Amino acid sequence: MKKTFIGILALAIVCSSCGTGRMASGDSGAIFTGAAIGGNIGGAIGGLIGDSNGGWRGGYRGSAIGTIIGTVAGAAIGNAATAPKQPEEYSYRVERTQPYPTCSEAQKAPSATDCLKIRNIRFIDADRNHIISSGESSKVIFEIINEGAQTAYNVVPIVAETTGMKRIYISPSVMIEQITPHNGVKYTANINAGERIKTGEIIIHIAVADEYGQEYDWQEFSLQTQR
Incomplete structure (x- = not known):
């Protein structure tokens, strides 16, 4: 019983x-x-x-x-x-348009940062309509993979808005101390829209750089904005 x-x-x-x-x-x-x-x-x-x-x-x-x-x-x-792991719901996956930079062990003394690649870019906004609205919080998530044989140090993920639209606030970059060979990290940047932003379109620039600001891989994508 x-x-x-x-x-x-x-x-x-x-x-x-x-x-x-x-x-x-x-x-x-x-x-x-x-x-x-x-x-x-x-x-x-x-x-x-x-x-x-x-x-x-x-x-x-x-x-x-x-x-x-x-x-x-x-x-x-x-x-x-x-229970099976659930993917991030309603995320907008960004298709890559830029070619990957070359990283070959046959190159003469390649830098470790030359072998850093941006992968799996996603955008998620609060109401899941893939449009940045006034007062809305959203985030960009991507992975940085070290495809080389050397550890990359002082890696700087960059997320920036390039059109100059006002009242779009992006969290500052946080330096990653190191990424070991054939491993990666997931990075999240928060995007907050102020009140009464303009209806239009912005361009988000994503890059991976060294501590001096030299970019080694990048990707851009556009997002609609709405007041």
């Missing part, structure tokens, strides 16, 4: 997870197993606590409560451990 109860409760948790549009459901077997283990452990601990406070009746009551709590917790852990 107890195992049947645990199974029903675990399946209820699975169904409730599947019914929500934003929640990723994990493996049902893992959820069931987590619920069973959590229920058994919770029941045992609850029984001991209840028995010490209220005799066998308290132990029975504590075991029942512990089973329920343990089942829910175990199922939640099983779901979280096996």
Whole structure:
């Protein structure tokens, strides 16, 4: 009877997870197993606590409560451990138009920064319509990959607006101390629009530079603005 109860409760948790549009459901077997283990452990601990406070009746009551709590917790852990990772919702993926800079080990003493590449550029705004509106917050996310054999030091991601439109505020660059060979970092820049910006279009310039401002890879894309 107890195992049947645990199974029903675990399946209820699975169904409730599947019914929500934003929640990723994990493996049902893992959820069931987590619920069973959590229920058994919770029941045992609850029984001991209840028995010490209220005799066998308290132990029975504590075991029942512990089973329920343990089942829910175990199922939640099983779901979280096996749920597929969700991509960033409603992000606008920027198609690359600039050719990648060459980075060849055959080059004569190539600089480590020569081998830095910008990849996977995304733009996400608050209302997910891919338009920057007055008072809206948004962000640009991209990855910087070191495709060379040397560690690149003092890497500076750059995000700038090039049309000069007023009331567009971009967070300042944060220097990355190092990027080791064949590894990368994800960088996020915040873009905030002031009140009563003009309706039109801006151009966002993304680049990776060294500490002296020399750019080694770059990409630009346009965004619509709306008052």
